[in-house]
Amino acid sequence: MKHIAILGASGSIGTQALDIIASNPNVFRLVSCSIGKNIDYARKIVQVFEPELLCMQYEADAQTLEHEFRNKKTEFTFGDQGLVDVVSLSSVDLVLNSVIGSVGLLPTLAAINEGKQIALANKETLVSAGHIVMEAARKNNVEILPVDSEHAAIFQCLQSAKSSAELKRLHITASGGSFRDLSYSELKDVTVDMALKHPNWSMGSKITIDSATMMNKGLEVIEAHWLFDVGYSQIETIIHRESIIHSLVEFVDGSMLAQLGVSDMHIPIQYMLSYPERLPMPATMDLSLIELGALHFEAVDIKKYPCFKLALDAGKIGGSMPTVLNAANEIAVNAFLENKIKFIEISKIVEQTMLAHDVISNPQLDDILEIDHQARTFVEHILL
Template sequence: MKKISIIGVTGSIGLQTIDVIEKNKSQFEVVSIAAGKNVDALRGILSRIDVRRVCMKDETHIAALKLEYPNIEFTYGMDGLLEVAHDDSDMLVTAILGSVGIRPTLAAIKQKKDIALANKETLVAAGAIVMDAAKEAGVQILPVDSEHSAIFQCLKGEDKKAIKRLMITASGGSFRDLERHELDKVTLKDALNHPNWSMGKKITIDSATMLNKGLEVIEAKWLFDLEVDQISTILHRESIVHSMVEFVDNSIIAQIGNSDMRHPIQFALTYPDRLPMNNPLDWAQLTQLNFKEMDLNRFKMLQYAYDAIKIGGTMPAVLNAANELAVSEFLKEKISFLEIEQIVESAMNHHQVIQNPDIDTILHVDAFYKNNRF
């Protein structure tokens, strides 16, 4: 039985991870979980699975929860997240949102835990440090993002020298059918209406701006140890082909399946084994699959991501932090949709890049650009 801990358990990926675990109870034991502030969602989880420890975002509800669940240890904040990372589980699922996932991920790696990585910001901001730590500790970083899970599966048994390029597919997000000039008037409600996937609010907005795909490009560079020029993106509105790998002989391997995040979650949790799942792809319902070249002038945030990783150093952390600030403002309806990219561009123009940063420098830069707009 594999021991699992989860940070970000009340978010979209966290809840779907609980679905997978609940359907395979003989395979998994959940040791610790970390939630945000959604106590109702937490109660729902605790009615479905047994855990030893719960970490909350802050101490607001701790006293009441201790009375309600006397057999569970409750902690909070970053110290609590690090306690989860240091428990006796075999794997940490990093479903938490944002760069707050960096420190617990590194702590878990040092404890020689495998990582089921759904927190892409960790590799975006600190990819070199995290991958070096994983290599030194001899642990696996197993991607939970559907695109990176697809690439991981396509590369199984392949020689790195045979890789020509990765092709990361993108649905196009909520505004894929709009021209750029039409984005002036879009609303928050419009942006949150993703055509294919059920996701959290922040990642849904990132999908609409296409920054999510940009973060995935950066994440793929570190996960698969490739040059940025070997990583391309392609519009694929059906989200059936989750990504592809093209090899030097021009053959292409693709991973195909329904738009259901529980598939890549289960793959990461059970790797190297595979367990049965419901909801198979119905080929009879597929009338066509569409692919289209990505227009980087239309999707400027994707271009910013390519720029950031090519510049390197602290620039990807700035890209990510400024985007977190901008999306937070957009979700509060304080700025327009197109102002998101303006905030990110201004932050990148302002920043003086530090090459080969240590983790403290990365976290300092991250905090600065999450709290300052230029």
């Protein structure tokens, strides 16, 4: 029995994780979770799973639930400290971090410092503070299990390697997002509704927009750099429209291993929750290569995806620049979703914020938190 804490239980990853927990009651138990603003979904979780602790974003919602469920075993908390409380319960074995944005950083560090196993679906944690997070993981002998389909694929392929010396290159696949068949000049007129129609995956709004700009793929490259301890010259990104091969690993002897599967996040989520064991999945998850017929690959058009290049640049610059990249992108994407800016302005705002930043080569946690705040404030002033 694994005792699970979920940060972001009402999001796309979180709800799928709850599906898996509910389908395997003899394997997993939900101990604690955070919800955000969705109080109706919080009520459902309490009724179905009866966790020990549930965190809401706002105190008023936590108080409402506490009154409604005063005869239940569940306790309620709220805010940033509540996220730390969720992961810090002594009964928690594994923390699934599936919140969106850099808000996932501090609870992840808290969980690592207490020796909890981490299933990471919050790439911003490593983008903003990869050097701090990975050092804490090494110090506390904590293995970080990557939930993103691309990193989960690489993780599985690397199980065959005896040492990092056998690794030559990582190949991260990308669908190309909602606008892969449009030219850059055509992107100036795209709408929010158009951007949210991903061709292959069902995801939350922020990550779907990041997929359309391919910022998401750039963040994944930075994340892979930290997760697998490889240089940026060893990471290649390729467009793979079918999203069947989730990533590939190339070894020094010329061999390549790929992980294939249907476009369903239940698969990597379940594997990381059950790791190192594998659990059966429903037959509907089967992949038929005969029905698929063919797989296609193409190079990334850097001119079409300026956000992708900005992410690569930020990763190679290092230091505090990825923190700025991530913070600026979060605010810019939110502005686009609220119809305050055009789609093509996302990259321009991120670039402007990066150009205004004086890089700190080895930022500490307090530096990162302050730089994150400053970058967000800078973008908010641009949007006025």
